[in-house]
Amino acid sequence: MDFVKVWESKWNEALKLWSDYVKLTPAKFLFTESEEKGEGLTTSFAAIRLKDHRVLLSVRQIQHYKLEDFALEILGHEIGHHVFCPGDLADQAKLVYITNLAMPRYNHLTPMIVNIYEDLFINDHLKRQNNLRMEEVYKKLGKQKDPFWNFYMRTYELLWALPTGTLTEGTLSDQIQSDAALVSRMIRNYPNDWEKAMFDFASICFPYFFETNQESNSKVIKSLLDTLDAGKGLPPPSGLTDVEISSELFPTEGITGSKRSLSPAEYSTICKSMGIEADISEITYRYYKDKALPYLVPFPELITPGAKEEILEGNELWDPGSPIDKINWLESTIKSPVIIPGYTTVEDVFGETTSNEIKLNPIDLDLFVDCSGSMPNPQNELSYLTLAGAIIALSALKTGSGVRVTLWSGEKEFLTTNGFIKNEKEILKVLTGYFGGGTCFPLELLEDGYKEVPKRKRHILIISDDGIDTMFTQTYPRDPRAIVKNALEKACGGGSMVLQLYQPNNNPVVNELKQSGWEIYPIKTWTDLIQFSKDFVERNYVRNQILR
Template sequence: MSTSRFTPEHIAGCWRDALALWDVQVRLSPPEPHVPFRPDADHANEPLAYIDLTKRQVFVHFELLESMGAADSLMAVLAHEIGHHARFPHTLGWDAELRVMEQRLLPGLKQSLTNLFYDLQVNEFVGRTHPEDLCRVYRGFQRTQGGGEVSPMFFFYLAIYEELWGREPGDLVPRAAMAPMEERFPGLRAEARMFAQTFYALPHPRLQFLYFCATFIRYLGKLDETTYTLPLGDDVSLPDVDDWDSALQSGGRWEDALEEARAKGWLDEAHDTKAPDALDHINRVTQHLPGTGRGKLRRALVARHYRRLVDQHLLKLPSAPSKPEPYLRTTPEAWEYGDDPSAIDWTLTVLTQGHLAAVSPLRRELEADVPPASELGVPSVELYLDTSGSMPNPDAQLNTMTLAAQVLSASALRKQAKVRGIIYSHTDPKLSPWMYDEETAREFLLHYIGGGTMFPFDVLGTLSKERPDALRVIISDSDFLSNVATDEHMKMLVEATRRSRLLVALLALPDEHRARQALAPALKERNFRLVVVKWLSDFGPAAAALSQALLEK
């Protein structure tokens, strides 16, 4: 720190007062000085304060706070950060739920408004007793930004605080911008007053958020371009994949609030309140997230969506019960006085002991018949998945062929079999190693190539020589019939069939008769099967039925 004003004693005292303001005990370390993310960067663009949840540590940019002329506001700044941790949002699951609803109402929004939403709630509480401390921060922030033009959204945001804390217009908002903003947005000041009177009186946080979004949309401009910087913004951590996945399933919890918002006139035709397709919703909530992690997050959420679809078709049963039922009887022994009377096998005693049965009974205990740890006879499974352009990218839209492959894969893996995937299209097929768990297989089977279709007969031939006992399933459509039309390719298919335990063609076709004509040489082989699916929507159930026929018996 370049100043001695923030002594350890002073910081500790402000920290105690901030905790006392919320009357909470939090598992956070006392504040430490912020270390610039980039030493050569302008410190005005660094965060003023934030919490590192990994280290459970509060950081404060003391130099920036002093340069803003808000050194006396340290306690209010710390109370603001504690408020995020203790109540608003309190959990990242709630933050994810709001971000999901936000993208439903404001699709394409570049930067989330949730931090601003929480700031309105935190600052209302802190400002009950320390409004001037917070005002000092917002005035100082504008000075450090060079006093340039204020965005409509930030202007409206500051106007709300003026109304909330009983400040004169121009105390926080730039006076020079008041008339132009009122001309550009007629009724802005009246709307800020109405917001301050309505927002904090609403009985439920879901209603608060819907009212917040419906009000602020007027001041955002183009959603895909809107960005903003707040002096106490970007201090809430991002949710993790579990938070996002749970939030994407939370739509039903919002229906009553959405209905009430529509009845109150907050939401109209301009607000899209329909729940989007699941994969479209995943794309919406991840496309604006910073960094390269967005791709990994999206893929993880897509994988979980397909897992739920798979589980709709397959019932996951353990291979062996944890407490097997005892039902096999042991070798008979003479029952003696003091033994358990229920252990007597009276039928066997009468048949063997005759008239002495009553005085010389025999006993047999029950013992558990424990099934084997893995189910015998379940073959290794190779899945050849067509990902040509005739089917959509499974990340963006439901691909029922991909779903069929996932169903077959999960069914085999739940039988303790192993699975190998071959993703193909027109060139360079993707080949996985043998996979032993569902998550790995699910991740691999979400790959997509696109373009034209050319079945990899050379790969089929090579793998059938390596593993002649495998069960092979080809998932495709009418393009496969075109691929196998040449004599050479048909010969390779027949040879691979003879080297497989079973080779199944699971094809989406409107006409089974044509397929039987095209595949006549292969159908003569006892190890070849043709399964035709007429409707793409039937691929999932067809794969479930096929897996039961191939792996359950």
């Protein structure tokens, strides 16, 4: 085990291969199989864990392959995954997605293909920029007859001007020679923009597995896979709603040549490929949050000129029924060194005086989103209802508004947040749920929520289709029209309905709602909801923004 101390002494030198400013926790050496399993080092002799950016090294496997003399080569390679390729989880996710598109039905091979592709960039950089003995590492691993391995090794031979047979085994086919030549050009042409060549690289790799209809069983390949389960222990990556797919060799209509918008199902597949252990609600929450962020708009606030200003008038006895944070501990201690709650504790008393300050009063949002069988499942495909709701809800939270989200479908079939809250994750987790049942608007929520005038004004927003007529046509023990009218009046902030209607002018319930004060916004397709969400504030609040 003497080599371990040598490797430890070379850690800072390995960091400087990339930059004088790179700071990472020193590598962790693992001496037994149980230690390797516990740390998540499964097949390779070295890896970097993106969760904490810790390099892991298997002492027994390094000895098995006789790699003790290659400290800088192996340490520098693992550090390269952190600072160079992929660098972060979002870039890794993009490469995974592009590879999935290029290798249909073989997505289980995606982590391996991405890993090998990244290794090409890192190893070529270390060889050319730092003159490290990268080819000697592969010589120690040994030659293989596997066609894919020979294609991979031939690429290194071309990159580093090595004679044929230095790393490869036997006579190479014309296909291997051609593929290796193409890939070597990619590595040199895109040293800092590897996403551009990922689709072509994966397309070149695809036939090696498709034609044999089996995965390479080479233990050597598996020993090199140091970014498998790169996302284990991490939350789903952000910034991954659109990915640009480019190809110089295999342009495919409908796939390459433009940005592709990921579906929630594709996003979920990417997370699983990277070993991210998150439930579907967490993944869907992250997806719609990222989708909504570019569209956030200023949410309405009521402006009160000459708002009252509080002034301290004195103290009074603190009541045990009051919040404990109201106690003025300094004054209570001065009054009595022995603190007895309710007897010696006091709280501050404030009065009001006029001022020139302007007070902003956020309007709370009461959002109802139809989730019946006629609506898409937001966990599988992009739901514009969910996206529009996310845009408006997140916009409201930015200005301090409270938001209640209700997802509704059939009778007594609804999911709602615990009142008007400001927790974006809880709001979006409700919003991204799905029922897919019948249609029956939850009148009980309007009835219970608006028995009294709320402390802050609210705007009621409903997103639905022709199923909105169940607001009046359902069997309910009390008058639905009176309940709806009362809610609109007590909310004091107005009400809007965004409806996809088959006959916008011939729906009697919709016409009645419009006449009773609801703002009706008919749309033709659900994609129109994006434009609605942008216009929502200006169309509803700008003209009545100042409250006197």
